[in-house]
Amino acid sequence: MKLHATVLGEGKPILILHGFLGMSDNWKTVGKELAGAGYEVHLIDQRNHGRSPHSEEFNYLVMARDLKEYIDSHSLANCILLGHSMGGKTAMTAAALFPHILDKLIVVDIAPKYYAPHHQQILEGLQAIEEASLSSRGEAEDLLAEYVKEEGIRLFLLKNLYWKTKTRLALRLNLEALIKNIEEVGQALDPDAVYNKPTLFIRGERSDYITVEDERLIEKHFPEAEVVTIPKSGHWVHAENKKAFLQAVMNFL
Structure with missing residues (x-):
């Protein structure tokens, strides 16, 4: 690879x-x-x-x-x-x-x-971002705040956001594979x-x-x-x- x-x-x-x-x-x-x-x-x-x-x-x-x-x-x-x-x-x-x-x-x-796996809440928050149709980073942060209370960790996670199209934000992570293989981490x-x-x-x-x-x-x-x-x-x-x-x-x- x-x-x-x-x-x-x-x-x-x-x-x-x-x-x-x-x-x-x-x-x-x-x-x-x-x-x-x-x-x-x-x-x-x-x-x-x-x-x-x-x-x-x-x-x-x-x-x-x-x-x-x-x-x-x-x-x-x-x-x-x-x-x-x-x-x-x-x-x-x-x-x-x-x-x-x-x-x-x-x-x-x-x-x-x-x-033991301990990222459940974070992964749920990222999944919520992936499933939502977000048009601003502010919206993404507000949504993630419902799952992740620490601002520092939120900012770290939101670095994964990028503009997939001119109007739609997406995550660079392969979230599906990471969730499926969480035990491996x-x-x-x-x-x-x-x-x-x-x-x-x-x-x-x-x-x-x-x-x-x-x-x-x-x-x-x-x-x-x-x-x-x-x-x-x-x-x-x-x-x-x-x-x-x-x-x-x-x-x-």
């Missing part, structure tokens, strides 16, 4: 994978900073997200293979791979399957364990998966996605891993405390 990406800067390649219901645009600010520090940053849309192709098939194995195909088709080598949330799971899977194409791995606020890393190169796990201080108990599991899969906690941040670490997040990344690199 030919993934869509935005490439910034020149230098050693850093590939960035967004989270569930996100898109590469969510990482543009961080991408520009890393490009300014001398890296070639690839902001990638994963399948069924952003401007990448849609497919009924959706799991971490196919998304890891999508990434390998992207790296091969762009003749990239010695890559640094950074993934947030769902993107972190894709990154972990790809690192264990194709360690030779990577130098370092950065996983943001997700552990290699199983997570929380899947644990393969029990035998191991990546033996330098790895950084970043967690938000106010997030419960990576617990102290998870550190033993992280060490099992990633023997060279270190875990860093970013203060004053939740699950969207890079947006909530960008300065400390970038500092942690640069120190690791």
Whole structure:
């Protein structure tokens, strides 16, 4: 599958994978900073997200293979791979399957364990948007507010809106496939998966996605891993405390 990406800067390649219901645009600010520090940053849309192709098939194995195909088709080598949330799971899977194409791995606020589906309300809200005939972003936000109370999460989700025609808004997401495969999003890393190169796990201080108990599991899969906690941040670490997040990344690199 030919993934869509935005490439910034020149230098050693850093590939960035967004989270569930996100898109590469969510990482543009961080991408520009890393490009300014001398890296070639690839902001990638994963399948069924952003401007990448849609497919009924959706799991971490196919998304890891999508990434390998992207790296091969762009003749990239010695890559640094950074993934947030769902993107972190894709990154972990790809690192264990194709360690030779990577130098370092950065996983943001997700552990290699199983997570039960917890996006029901959000998916219902997005479904309501898809079924309604909306002609303004304001209408979409009002409708989504009935399902999602947090304004920050609403704004993040509404980035998926685009003008399909001059008068009709639509979502870039392949919502049908994502709802159908929702169980796949929380899947644990393969029990035998191991990546033996330098790895950084970043967690938000106010997030419960990576617990102290998870550190033993992280060490099992990633023997060279270190875990860093970013203060004053939740699950969207890079947006909530960008300065400390970038500092942690640069120190690791």
